[in-house]
Amino acid sequence: MELKKIVFFMLATLLILTGCTGKAQSGEENIVKIGALHPLSGGLANEGQEMRDAARLAVKEVNEAGGIKSLGGAKVELIEADHEGAPEKGMSEIQRLDREKVVGVIGAYSSGVTLPATQEAERAGIPFVVDIATVEEVTERGFKYTFRVQPPASMMAENFLEYFDVLNEMSETPLETVVLVHEDSVFGTSIASLIEKGASDHQIDVLDNIPHAATAADISSTINKINRLKPDAVIATTYLRDGTLLVNGLNQSNFQPKVIIGVANGAFSNTAFINDETDINQHIMDVNYSINPQSELALEVSQKYEDQFNKHMGPNAAYSYTATKVLIDAVERAGSTDRAKIQEALSETNLTEHILPQDTIVFDESGQNANAQAVLNQIINGETKVIYPDEYKNADPVLPTK
Template sequence: MARPWFPVLVVSMLLFPVACSGSSNAPTGGTIRIGTLHPLTGSYAGDGRQLENGAELAVKAINDAGGIKALGGAKLALEPGDTQGKPDVGQSEAQRLTQAGAVALIGTYQSAVAQNVAAVAERGKVPFVMNVAAEDKILQQGLKYSFRVQPVGSKFAVQAADYLKALSATTQPKVTKIAYLHEQTNFGRNAYQAFKAQAEKNGFTVDPEISYDAATVSDLTTQITQVKASGAQVLAVTGYYRDGVLAAKAIASVQPQLQAVLGVADGAFDHAQFVTDVGSAANGFLNVNYGLNLKNQEAVTLQRNYQQAHNQPMRTEAGLAYDTVQVIAAAIEKAGSSDPAKIRDAIAQTALPPVTTGGPIKFDDKGENTGAVPVLQQGQSGKVTVVLPEEEAQVKPVFPVTPGQ
């Protein structure tokens, strides 16, 4: 999702109910509201706050640059909704925000939450742009008002199996068996199924499959002990941030004899904060996910600004939230209107260079971003860097590699 920097245009509108989708342009100097739907409390609050912070930085950048010029410098404002990571809460919050006048929605981190929000957006005829929500099925239902910036979930899984095939082509002994550890919702199950199908085409055996409840798990030692006993040479993992840290700590403790740990859209292994939280145990971990384009100076600047504003490393999901707001803001600028239906039509015509890898952001008739590219990242020498594909890579991959060494 590589791109030259594009000033983020985020908008908030005078409190016109979304039901009035035929409402006219926001007056000069007005405020245009975008509803955000992230888990700000509960088990996933750390990730939700990263997403919220990324969206806030986008709004600040646009407002500082003069706001929405097509609407006389109208300013953007975020209207936060706390999903708590629960589908029913996400649905009720989406309804509240649209009724309060949000002209567009972004979110949500969990696919199950995004599914419910998409239904609300469709009924209310309000555009919904997903920053993080991987499940394929969300956009396989003929939805008109929903779009996704990140790569679709199955794309991560297929690419992960192909990256592993390329990495292991010249190694001895050959990788033949992969264990798979995943959180137990549709996100984890679907990633596992897509990976398994592609991995078996590539000549690997995927066994055992081990799942857990990411919301309640407090230790993954038992699961990693099972991996060790299986004799698998590679462990593939799909989960969220908190449980990713637990997996790394359990691997350091149990020390299974692995040639690699490979994240498949894992929410932890490719983040700078993961290195901070896990220390040297993070070295060598691989992850196929979305990534920041750190060959782009503007993405580097965003990363630095995030650190300064929030006194913590920026995770890639914050970059996706930033890009998502950019998409909506650019659409408002293009439409010259705060009418949700007109914004939706402008989003469908988007061709926007992002701060994340790949690009440009451009949506097909299902609302999928055709420019989204999963990259392979690896923890090396205390930091996480892109190692594949070559055109995005900052350094070469190390494989095989004992996790934590």
């Protein structure tokens, strides 16, 4: 009997020391895990690594500022996941992050991966804050755990049509005819279709709508079609590789449109394209995401990013940084690592202190950032500048561009 009493006493003491209230055990009680799902390898690795680095910066800032105060200064740990641009890998990585017991996930850059990844997160009850993925369906499936920071495809198209009208008001030589060029996944196709649908209301004559594979090694047939049609403007939705091919092809051809305008273009607002392709990128425009160049906080964060990673903070990185801060803000307000409570806190987000060119970040009933919008950027002397709307601009547009 005496031995049983001793064993019982030791077990009771152990339970008291380790905690029997459901909290994490020694060394883990002050750690909150969040997942970051991006293409860290494969054809989109440049973009994915840029976004991962932005999430790292956001986590570092929070930890250096004392961690999550409502959880006793708990430190945030970023669990990084690589979906390689493959939908099935995105789903399996969500399953792994679930096993890692993350309280939420940000991601995932590719719409084709984001759709199944958010579906898997919904099944597991994991809050998912989408940084980049434009396709409309992301927030149209009635999911409770999906929240998107960036503007959807419909808003990108709407912003483009509005800004196209503004450009025509500014220019002495109106733009009337366009050719739409886009990569052929759900990303490029959805945006091009929305633009084509609304074009006539803005007196835009769409001469052709030309898809291509983002992995295409040659798009000379597209260049030849543009040369035959001779549009005033080429409107492009691409990734970095195919977007660079398109601009190179147009520059080497006999015909030059008055303007090249990207819409959510993965090349034209990409740091690599802006910095490395100065021979061909002068005055190219893009209706896309950006930091707010009129915000002191945005400029400070951008400088930190450049100092830490030795590269410019592009729009993809700006949205990953923001998505990370949005998720951590929700954890702070929830005062809990319970995913359901964090989901509830996300639905009540009202974030005024951020780096984006928009008003307060709030989510509507579908999980969409209600104030999300794109801006009109232009590459001027190797730098991307916001040229519209006026409240965010830091340069005047150069028109015509050719």
